[in-house]
Amino acid sequence: MNKKVLLIEDEPNIIEAVSFILSRDGWDVKTHSNGHDAVDAVRNRHPDLIILDVMLPGKSGFEILKEIRSDQQFALTPVLMLTARGQVKDREMAEKAGASRYMTKPFSNAEVLDAVRSMVAQ
Amino acid sequence: MSESSMIGTRIRERRVINGLKQSDLARQVGISPSYLNLIEHNRRRIGGKTLIKLADALQVEPTLLSEGAEATLISALREAAGRPDGHTAELDRTEEFAGRFPGWAQLLSSLNARVTDLERTVETLTDRLAHDPHLAASLHEVISTVTAIRSTSSILVETESLEPEWQNRFHRNINEESSRLAEGAEALVRYLEGAANSEAEIRSPQDEMVAFLDHHGFHFPQLEGTAEAAAIKAVLDQDAIMHSDVARRLARDALAQYQADARRLPLSEMLAKVQDCGPDPEQISMAFDCDLPTVFRRLAALPADLVGPVGLLTCDAAGTVLFRKPMDGFAMPRDAGACALWPLFQVLGQPQVPMRRRLRQSGRGQNVVLAFAVAEQVAAATFVRPALMRGHMLLLPDADSEQGSPLQDVGSSCRICPLRNCPARREPSIIMDGF
Numbered sequence: 404m405n406k407k408v409l410l411i412e413d414e415p416n417i418i419e420a421v422s423f424i425l426s427r428d429g430w431d432v433k434t435h436s437n438g439h440d441a442v443d444a445v446r447n448r449h450p451d452l453i454i455l456d457v458m459l460p461g462k463s464g465f466e467i468l469k470e471i472r473s474d475q476q477f478a479l480t481p482v483l484m485l486t487a488r489g490q491v492k493d494r495e496m497a498e499k500a501g502a503s504r505y506m507t508k509p510f511s512n513a514e515v516l517d518a519v520r521s522m523v524a525q
Numbered sequence: 526m527s528e529s530s531m532i533g534t535r536i537r538e539r540r541v542i543n544g545l546k547q548s549d550l551a552r553q554v555g556i557s558p559s560y561l562n563l564i565e566h567n568r569r570r571i572g573g574k575t576l577i578k579l580a581d582a583l584q585v586e587p588t589l590l591s592e593g594a595e596a597t598l599i600s601a602l603r604e605a606a607g608r609p610d611g612h613t614a615e616l617d618r619t620e621e622f623a624g625r626f627p628g629w630a631q632l633l634s635s636l637n638a639r640v641t642d643l644e645r646t647v648e649t650l651t652d653r654l655a656h657d658p659h660l661a662a663s664l665h666e667v668i669s670t671v672t673a674i675r676s677t678s679s680i681l682v683e684t685e686s687l688e689p690e691w692q693n694r695f696h697r698n699i700n701e702e703s704s705r706l707a708e709g710a711e712a713l714v715r716y717l718e719g720a721a722n723s724e725a726e727i728r729s730p731q732d733e734m735v736a737f738l739d740h741h742g743f744h745f746p747q748l749e750g751t752a753e754a755a756a757i758k759a760v761l762d763q764d765a766i767m768h769s770d771v772a773r774r775l776a777r778d779a780l781a782q783y784q785a786d787a788r789r790l791p792l793s794e795m796l797a798k799v800q801d802c803g804p805d806p807e808q809i810s811m812a813f814d815c816d817l818p819t820v821f822r823r824l825a826a827l828p829a830d831l832v833g834p835v836g837l838l839t840c841d842a843a844g845t846v847l848f849r850k851p852m853d854g855f856a857m858p859r860d861a862g863a864c865a866l867w868p869l870f871q872v873l874g875q876p877q878v879p880m881r882r883r884l885r886q887s888g889r890g891q892n893v894v895l896a897f898a899v900a901e902q903v904a905a906a907t908f909v910r911p912a913l914m915r916g917h918m919l920l921l922p923d924a925d926s927e928q929g930s931p932l933q934d935v936g937s938s939c940r941i942c943p944l945r946n947c948p949a950r951r952e953p954s955i956i957m958d959g960f
Contacts, residue, residue, distance in 0.1 A: 414669050414672070414673055416673035416677060416698040416701065416702055417669065417672055417673045417676060419677075419694070419695075419698060420673060420676035420677045420680055420695075420698070421676060423680055423691070424676070424680060427684070458665060487664070487665050487668040487669060487672075508668050508669065508671070508672040509668060509671045509672035509675045509676075510672065510675075510676075511675065511676075511679065512676055512679050512680065512683070515676075
């Protein structure tokens, strides 16, 4: 069975592009585009990997990540965080909140693929 | 040491500053030198008449001897010593310092106050940049769209045999995102251009003066045809733009020069001549038999609605800009660091030889302006000092009649100048790469 990835991102065209490359790479891609009920989406979908944008409408990615991590079921699920800010402070916040990996926009498709492949293989 | 016991020390220091011998001071005050010696070593208390006589002889206020420096000054100095880098200050001798060098102490305390002010301004500005919601939103928008475009376009390029439906879809997405990107970039530019005005609070005295002159359009009808110093004072008294004394002093000098120039080239005659031959400095100079720098200044001081835009720069031989009347289409850096290729600097090497050039300033607008430059000697050379030179450059809009005549490329300041392979470059440009 294909590995399941949940992409939580609010930009429709980024969703479309990332979904496309991941599907072509053999992933089962689910998407979700707001912050409010992102955690519910995680509980419903049970993904093998989560790609989480930091700037989401409703709730910040850091908060969502904290909630995900506090749920024992998802304490170890790999989470790749996406942000538009490359500041050291953001990176530290992401690590503290429990991100497995951190990627700054604009990223290349190859970077995304490399990241998700290595994260689920680990 | 208590304050009162320091009276003697203060008397001694004052005496030394004034270059008086102990015996001379004693004689002036009518006491014996040995008694004065005891006083100076804080071994005799004094007060009343002797103190007043001593203060008189030392030409200071009696309170400066009896009370030393003001308490506020002392506390300001302690505050200055409290700075992170102030730990080497001799705190236990603060009072002595303020008493011995009141001028320096005052300067130190006001510099400290100024530094604190400026630190606050810098903090505010940094904060504004880091937390400005508009800037953050615009940047986020730009980065999001760039991310979508990058990802989508590489799918289009890298995916072999992409189905036509997908192809169309991704093309449409790129089109959508690129127009969003254009809007985002525009919003950023608008923001950054607007931000320039918010620098208003950090200004040098020069900038303050320019702002003041600019507020009046560089033209002062009250100063035309009068030699009264009171007229200058009246203009300055009404001003609310300049805050520093230095700026007001610069403005006073500039207005005095204005008055003198206005008497040399009266307004009505100047306007008549400009109507007749345009703002041509050469013809005006010949018609009034007047030196070029005065003609330049006068042209720059005429009402803009009658002569059109006129810019003016004056510098000394060190290249420091002393006077600046900005003109749209020609960027003049606010601080030192103007383009070394400007005729303004070239004429400094050829005193009294005027120069006329069509300049194209590299950068955004690529505007062409007409520049007239001349250097004058403001103080003759002596055997121990070189002559003091001043360079002037008048700027006028390019004229139709000039079409086709040679152009000289110049910059504004190196940091924002895109000219390549420029031998005059002092530092790398921040916009050279990537544009």
